[in-house]
Amino acid sequence: MINDFREMTNETVIETDICIVGAGAAGISIAKYLNGSNISICLVESGGFEFEEETQSLYQGKNVGLKYFPLDTARLRYFGGTTNHWTGWCAPLDKIDFEPRDWVPYSGWPFTQKDLESYYIQAQKWCNVGPYRYQPSDWEADNFKLLALLPEKISNKLWQFSPAPTRFGIAYRAELEQATHIQVLLHANVVEVVSNQSAQVVEGVKITTLDMTKTGTVRAKVVILACGGLENPRLLLVSNRVQTTGLGNQNDNVGRFFMEHPVVNSGELITLKDSRFLANYGNITIRNGTHLKPAVSISEIAQPKYQTLNVAVMMYSDSFKEQMEGYLAAQKVFRALKSGKFADNLRHDVIHAITDLDNFAEGLYYRFRGTNKPFPHDTSISLTSLSEQTPNPNSRVLLDTEKDKLGLPRIKLDWQLTALDKRSIRITNQLIGEEFGRMELGRLQLAEWLQPEDDHFETLTGGYHHMGTTRMSEDPKQGVVDKNCRVHGLANLYIAGSSVFATSGNSNPTLTIVALAMRLAEHLKKQVVS
Amino acid sequence: MDRRQFSLTLVGYSLLGWSGLVQSSSVPSATAIVTSLFTHYESAVNLGQRYLTLFPKEANYDWLTRTTLPDGYNQLDFQILKQTLKMQRQKDFYEGNTVMLDGWILAHTEARLCALLALT
Ligand SMILES: Cc1cc2nc3c(=O)[nH]c(=O)nc-3n(C[C@H](O)[C@H](O)[C@H](O)COP(=O)(O)OP(=O)(O)OC[C@H]3O[C@@H](n4cnc5c(N)ncnc54)[C@H](O)[C@@H]3O)c2cc1C
Numbered sequence: 001m002i003n004d005f006r007e008m009t010n011e012t013v014i015e016t017d018i019c020i021v022g023a024g025a026a027g028i029s030i031a032k033y034l035n036g037s038n039i040s041i042c043l044v045e046s047g048g049f050e051f052e053e054e055t056q057s058l059y060q061g062k063n064v065g066l067k068y069f070p071l072d073t074a075r076l077r078y079f080g081g082t083t084n085h086w087t088g089w090c091a092p093l094d095k096i097d098f099e100p101r102d103w104v105p106y107s108g109w110p111f112t113q114k115d116l117e118s119y120y121i122q123a124q125k126w127c128n129v130g131p132y133r134y135q136p137s138d139w140e141a142d143n144f145k146l147l148a149l150l151p152e153k154i155s156n157k158l159w160q161f162s163p164a165p166t167r168f169g170i171a172y173r174a175e176l177e178q179a180t181h182i183q184v185l186l187h188a189n190v191v192e193v194v195s196n197q198s199a200q201v202v203e204g205v206k207i208t209t210l211d212m213t214k215t216g217t218v219r220a221k222v223v224i225l226a227c228g229g230l231e232n233p234r235l236l237l238v239s240n241r242v243q244t245t246g247l248g249n250q251n252d253n254v255g256r257f258f259m260e261h262p263v264v265n266s267g268e269l270i271t272l273k274d275s276r277f278l279a280n281y282g283n284i285t286i287r288n289g290t291h292l293k294p295a296v297s298i299s300e301i302a303q304p305k306y307q308t309l310n311v312a313v314m315m316y317s318d319s320f321k322e323q324m325e326g327y328l329a330a331q332k333v334f335r336a337l338k339s340g341k342f343a344d345n346l347r348h349d350v351i352h353a354i355t356d357l358d359n360f361a362e363g364l365y366y367r368f369r370g371t372n373k374p375f376p377h378d379t380s381i382s383l384t385s386l387s388e389q390t391p392n393p394n395s396r397v398l399l400d401t402e403k404d405k406l407g408l409p410r411i412k413l414d415w416q417l418t419a420l421d422k423r424s425i426r427i428t429n430q431l432i433g434e435e436f437g438r439m440e441l442g443r444l445q446l447a448e449w450l451q452p453e454d455d456h457f458e459t460l461t462g463g464y465h466h467m468g469t470t471r472m473s474e475d476p477k478q479g480v481v482d483k484n485c486r487v488h489g490l491a492n493l494y495i496a497g498s499s500v501f502a503t504s505g506n507s508n509p510t511l512t513i514v515a516l517a518m519r520l521a522e523h524l525k526k527q528v529v530s
Numbered sequence: 531m532d533r534r535q536f537s538l539t540l541v542g543y544s545l546l547g548w549s550g551l552v553q554s555s556s557v558p559s560a561t562a563i564v565t566s567l568f569t570h571y572e573s574a575v576n577l578g579q580r581y582l583t584l585f586p587k588e589a590n591y592d593w594l595t596r597t598t599l600p601d602g603y604n605q606l607d608f609q610i611l612k613q614t615l616k617m618q619r620q621k622d623f624y625e626g627n628t629v630m631l632d633g634w635i636l637a638h639t640e641a642r643l644c645a646l647l648a649l650t
Contacts, residue, residue, distance in 0.1 A: 150624070267633070346576065346577065346580065346631060346632040346634060349570075349572075349573035349574075349576045349577050350573075350577065350631075350634050350636070351573075353568060353570060353573050353574045353577050353640065353644055430628070430630075430635055431626075433628070433635030434623045434624075434626055434628055434635060435623070437619070437620075437622075437623035437628070437635065437636075437637055438620050438623035438624050440616075440620070443634055443635065443636065444634070444635050445632070445633040445634045445635075446630070446633040446635070447633070448633060450633075451630070451633050
């Protein structure tokens with residue numbers, strides 16, 4: 001059943017077993033998972049079925065740290081949430097991402113990748129991607145070959161891509177509409193999570209329409225916040241009537257540890273041989289209907305050795321496209337060589353010297369003799385790193401003094417990175433440079449900004465991934481939720497979404513969000529029924 | 531001989547391999563051998579000079595020769611010498627024995643060969 005709160009009577013009180021706040025990937029997944037059980041659910045959503053500018057403006061906020069996207073363009077506030085324009089890149093978190101690593105502060109989840117595997121398998125379907133096969137070796141039989149990299153340094157990593165990524169609001173609307181135990185409540189903005197006087201049990205949530213002519217309450221045995229990685233901490237912080245620092249914030253952790261996936265231009269690779277072998281990396285390859293995109297990343301063996309975070313590097317080049325059409329990139333480079341068009345920074349010297357050492361002289365010899373031994377293929381490939389971010393308590397979501405239309409303080413986002421973040425990207429790219437050199441494939445130049453050993457970032461952007469702000473830890477001093485996503489200190493308040501991520505890995509978050517949502521639903525099924 | 535003529539000469543050397551040199555003088559010097567590896571003299575010198583500003587202590591012709599060229603280098607066949615240097619380069623990359631010049635990740639061997647040239 002789907003209702004519009006604007007059409008209900010003022011001061012409505014809804015009684016339900018579980019109240020889920022937010023109908024995005026996380027909220028819809030939980031409702032969908034519990035559909036068919038006898039548990040009654042109220043899925044409260046701020047927006048309607050379409051984008052509405054006024055509702056979206058509730059998402060405005062300030063960036064006071066590193067340069068970041070305007071906060072109201074980094075997510076969407078209507079039914080289906082940000083999946084209404086997500087791009088569909090999926091990969092599970094890597095095994096190492098769940099492990100405690102003594103060189104990564106605050107690292108370690110209270111469970112392993114294996115514990116999540118059965119949910120990942122199911123999440124693949126809900127996100128409309130292929131089978132749960134993320135090892136490059138899983139695809140070798142399908143004639144999908146990648147470089148044989150030295151496992152002590154670099155490994156291949158696969159993403160799956162959905163050309164028609166699931167818009168959760170569209171894909172699962174009918175199912176929710178028909179579900180007998182589920183009520184979706186549109187245009188209902190949660191403005192407060194209400195607790196008892198000791199702030200140990202939540203009683204429900206307060207809701208209001210955008211024009212504030214209707215207010216109401218959803219009373220529930222269990223409340224789940226599923227409003228996204230920026231809004232979950234905001235709702236906890238504004239719910240400060242009893243616990244004055246904000247619900248669940250007894251240890252001042254709510255809003256801290258904000259993580260993104262730093263995306264940076266980290267360098268350039270010149271390939272001195274036929275670079276068609278790299279085309280698999282530059283393109284999306286389709287095998288058995290599954291869209292695959294590989295990258296290289298620092299291996300799980302190298303991370304402890306070099307004390308780095310988990311960094312992946314994607315390769316992009318126009319020439320990949322050309323090569324697919326049968327062009328030789330070398331011809332382009334030859335023309336550039338002849339016209340002296342190479343940039344100054346030793347580029348042409350490196351190309352000359354290295355090709356000389358690599359039998360280039362013989363190539364020249366053949367040219368003088370009029371025979372047509374092909375020129376070495378030289379292609380420039382740009383490298384984009386997407387990285388795990390160090391969990392950092394100073395990188396955080398704060399409340400501003402400015403308020404939104406509903407009278408709630410807006411967000412101030414103070415995104416911060418550390419020297420470890422930069423060092424990890426530098427070392428990963430250095431190791432890739434070593435591997436390409438060892439395999440006689442080419443030479444890598446680190447981007448200029450990446451060369452100094454400091455914490456200064458350039459060409460920095462993010463992936464629109466908001467993680468860590470209500471992080472998971474069994475120790476209430478180091479996290480906001482426990483291993484079951486329950487807020488420490490509160491018997492019946494849970495959180496869904498990437499705000500619970502203890503560490504971020506370098507995989508896009510939505511597949512993990514959906515898997516975790518299923519895991520939470522499974523936990524609640526047992527809890528609520530018992 | 532000006533620089534341009536010199537580098538053209540090097541192209542010639544390089545095409546012949548250093549066996550051409552052997553015919554004219556009995557034992558080729560390290561300089562002759564290294565120059566015969568490069569057809570782009572100026573590029574190699576540029577890299578070598580950049581390397582030596584980073585590692586000024588290595589600006590020692592004898593030391594660089596000993597460190598970079600294999601034993602009996604002046605008696606090896608040109609192709610074998612190139613192959614040996616290639617393997618040394620790969621080993622450098624394998625062992626992480628690299629140097630960063632203007633952000634370029636290069637094997638120490640290849641950078642030192644350029645340095646040797648820059649010293650001549
Ligand atoms: C341009 C773009 C591209 C992306 N591409 C990818 C990708 O390729 N791969 C990937 O994994 N991820 C991608 N993402 C991220 C992905 O969209 C999010 O990870 C995912 O949608 C988060 O799901 P969620 O349910 O936690 O939050 P959301 O999907 O944001 O849903 C939150 C819901 O809560 C509602 N809500 C908020 N506050 C309240 C309130 N007070 N009361 C009631 N309801 C409320 C909102 O209206 C919304 O419906 C992308 C994001 C963007 C912006």
